[in-house]
Amino acid sequence: MTNATAPAAKTRLIDADHVSGVIFDGGWSPGSQTAPAIEPATGATLGTVALAGADAVAASAAQARAAQRQWAALSPDDRAAVFLKALRIGADHRDEIVDWLVRESGSVKAKAAFELDVTLKAIQLAAAMPHQPQGLVLPSQPGRISLARRRPIGVVGIIAPFNFPLYLAMRAVAPAIAVNNAAVLKPDPRTAISGGLVIARLFELAGLPRGVLHVLPGGSEAGEALCADANIGMIQFTGSTGAGRIVGQNASRHLKKVSLELGGKNAIIILDDADLDLALRNAAWGVYLHQGQICMSAGRVLVHEAIAKDFVAGLAAKAAALPVGDPAQDGIAIGPLINQRQLDHVARVVADSVAAGARLETGGTADRLFYAPTVLSGVTPAMPAFAEEIFGPVAVVTTFKDDEEAIRLANDTDYGLSAAVVSRNVSRALALGERLNTGLLHINDQTVNDDVVNPFGGVGASGNGTAIGGPANWEEFTEWQ
Incomplete structure (x- = not known):
């Protein structure tokens, strides 16, 4: 009789250390304030999440600005490889991610599985962006060449909601980074794990250079700091119309580009x-x-x-x-x-x-x-x-x-x-x-439908007319030179 070696247990994506009151700034640092992560179905405590304040936002924005230059200097092959690896890691940890969505956001299993599917699709589409055309040859006088190229904004601040926490964060994080920006993500504190820490871990394990992505759960203080920080060039916000009006006013006051995806009736x-x-x-x-x-x-x-x-x-x-x-x-x-x-x-x-x-x-x-x-x-x-x-x-x-x-x-x-x-x-x-x-x-369909490849956005009180997704990602997360 021989002794068979038992297969090694798969490492968890999120372990106890990640839900012990830490933020992700390329590494894992203790937060100055914390809050319990609560399972709405049972009232059970799932862990502890950090709450970032204005100081943490300022430090992360400065680090992200420095890291962005190094990220943009990498080859398209190297940048695309990070997304492809994140895609594989997400698929490998499918059951765990679905479980976090179910327990933290109150999603039923089918909705959580669907949310993960569209999130992985967003990563897959972002993986192609480093190899896509990034400009145009414009008409000009004979003997001249006139070029217009798309360049990264720098650092994109992303404020994401609780309802589809993983996807509505990833649909901005992935394309923003794919076109050479760094990103500072502020997930809703109520879904900071499934809407923030999961994303941090996917990119950390995929080899994203340190400082390109920061995940800072927090409340209004953190959101206001993102809108005001000089190192952040754009705010992408998804949430209620009332909060979006405030975000739009604060960011526009500092002449930032603003994308608002708001409520609907x-x-x-x-x-x-x-x-x-x-x-x-x-x-x-x-x-x-x-x-x-x-x-x-x-x-x-x-x-x-x-x-x-x-x-x-x-x-x-x-x-x-x-x-x-x-x-x-x-x-x-x-x-x-x-x-x-x-x-x-x-x-x-x-x-x-x-x-x-x-x-x-x-x-x-x-x-x-x-x-x-x-x-x-x-x-x-x-x-x-x-x-x-x-x-x-x-x-x-x-x-x-x-x-x-x-x-x-x-x-x-x-x-x-x-x-x-x-x-x-x-x-x-x-x-x-x-x-x-x-x-x-x-x-002949219902109103809740997003294929990820399509531009997504509303008008009136539903947003400021901008859209993200598919070809619109190039419009949102870059600027012309």
Whole structure:
């Protein structure tokens, strides 16, 4: 009988040392302040995260500025190799990363797996950028050559939210670094591990030179410091419209380039000729994915009055059947909201709208941070549920009599991020969509859709008209010379 050597256990991406109150500045340094990382489904403490202040931001921005020059001097092959290695490491640690997303952000397993997939796709696309063309030959007088080339901005400050913490950070970090910038990432403190430390570890293990990436969880003090620091040339912000207005004002005061991807009150329009089953599936996905905590969520479901009765009944049945509970368990479709403040906001909007005359078809109840999938019908533009971004699992159903009224209702908002039209007549749907004030338009699909390769951004209160993703990354993260 022979003794077989047991295979070595795979090193964890995030170990106890990484969740003991440290920031990532190329290495791991103790933070001056800390906060517990809380699992919203159970209230359990997952570890301790550092909270960076203005001093830490200043130190990291200066280090990043110096490191950026050295990073930009490397060959395209060397820079691309870092992303390809990060891609392999992310795939190797798939189960662990998904688990962090489930436990820290309250994502159900399917959503967490999807989020990791699009994150890895963002890394893969960034790996190609060092080898892409970086300029143009412009028309000029005979005997002259006029060139325009894209150059890195220097250091990009990135402020990322809690809801898709890994992807919404990586979609900015990866392309910003790929076009020779350094980056200082401030993840939301509520998801600092899955939205920050995971990214730090991927690039650390992939061999990114020290100082090119910094990860500094923190609150408003850290965000204000990023906007003011002279070593940071651009701010990319994803988050609420209220916070985005403040970020935009602060960064513009220092003449920084600003990319704002903000909230949405997105409409999915169900026309009278729609396939009812397709419409119900799209509406349920668009409303309830990640408990409605997505800027692209279908915040208003506009349904032709001829099919509204059957549609509402079908949507209420779907909502009532969605399993609610701890997302770490199998078969769960609806997990917890991120905290009590968010749950209180959802409950208030629903209660105020019912008091104003909306009909509660199903849901409207809460257990700890779990809010039952809810359907409100008979909602009018005068009600809070029609106007306010709810960020919760609430379907807001409003009827219309013809295409003109559908367009008028859909455009009755300051937001303009995503919209969808469901119809068997694609030409009719496209013609209607042409008249919607929206940055993203989906036909026979739902509002929550991002293929990573597409420019992504909104208008009005949903952003400042800029976009990231695909070809837009070159526009965002470089400047012309």
